[in-house]
Amino acid sequence: MQAQTCRFTLQPRSAFGTALAGDTLFGQLCWAIRERFGEARLTALLAGYTRGQPFLVVSDAFPAGLLPRPSVPDFLLGLDVDPAQRKQARQRTWLPAADIGRPLREWLERATAAPHQRHDVLTQNTINRLTGTTGTGPFAPRQVARTTFAAETRLDVYCIIDATRFALDELAQVxxxxxHTGFGRDSSTGLGKFDLLVRTEQTWPHTASRHALSLAPCAPDPTRTEASACFYQPLTRFGRHGNLAALTARPYKRPVLMMRTAAFLTLREPGIPPFFGSGLGGIDAPISAAIPATVHQGYAPLVPLDAELRP
Structure with missing residues (x-):
């Protein structure tokens, strides 16, 4: 695989009903590839996906110029003493990407709180056309989450592509x-719109460390990690199909267990690869009864870390 890492900077043009998570965005990009280049091209690109040969790995969308704080115990960040200090420091959840090469214990000196974005919970209704009002069951009022960004907000998405199979210009197109069409829930009513501003080749500071930060939810590969030196939060994905498959009688996929974004990983061998994880689904281990060939991104881009594990 000829791996190429690129950073895309996006500008939100509307509120979002679904978080811009890497595995969810990958699924929608697959549908976009099918729509633009045809189903045969998508099938060819997905060949070998569950055998460690992804053509594309996509990160979550992060505030421009920032990366998430890893899910590590406080002592690894130098917070050993004052509980009040630890509570205040937990609000500083983002680190400037330019400082990613600094030792992990110095991160909090430059970490910052979350940028300005508002998370709301709204009441959504569906009208029963027979009665002209709401009711019970599918017509009962429900609560939905929505994220609104400030006008100046920019988001960074890191993508790793196999340049021999999928061109960077093609990725920018999809x-x-x-x-343009909208990402995630309620895109048909105007949510999830964004503009693609710039793309930049991304390189991380070289390090001989075996430690890394994951930039998307991923399915762990225990054969490549030291379990006692990894820290992460679990995530259960209750996925569903998108595009036209969302309108079928069986739109839901089987749940999959993953590690949340910002996992702290320790690999058995030095030298951090561009991505980590396992491809999920496919004919051999289907996660969808409706479309057995469906895959789920179980890979995540990695960022090398300068970390020292000591109690």
Whole structure:
């Protein structure tokens, strides 16, 4: 695989009903590839996906110029003493990407709180056309989450592509398609719109460390990690199909267990690869009864870390 890492900077043009998570965005990009280049091209790109040969790995969307704080115990960040200090420091959840090469114990000196974005919970209704009002069951009022960004907000998405199979210009095309039609829930009513501003080749500071930060939810590969030196939070994905498959009688996929974004990983061998994880689904281990060939992104881009594990 000829791995190439690129950073895309996006500008939100509307509120979002679904968080811009890497595995969810990957799924919508696959539908966009099918729409633009045809189903045969998508099938060819997905060949070998569950055998460690992804053509594309996508990160979550992060505030521009920032990376998430890893899910590590406080002592690894130098917070050993004052509980009040630890509570205040937990609000500083983002680190400037330019400082990613600094030792992990110095991160909090430069970490910052979350940028300005508002998370709301709204009441949504569906009208029963027979009665002209709401009711019970599918017509009962429900609560939905929505994220609104400040006008100056920019988001960074890190993508790793196999340049021999999928060109960077093609990725920019389908990413722009997703931004135009809308990402995630309620895109048909105007949510999830964004513009693609710039793309930049991304390189991380070289380190001989075996430690890394994951930039998307991923399915762990225990054969490549030291379990006693990894820290993460679990995540259960209750996925569903998108595009036209969302309108079928069986739109839901089987739940999958993953590690949340910002996992702290320790690999058995030095030298951090561009991505980590396992491809999920496919004919051999289907996660969808409706479309057995469906895959789920179980890979995540990795960022090398300068960390020292000591109590």
């Amino acid at each position: 990413l722009g398609d997703v931004g």
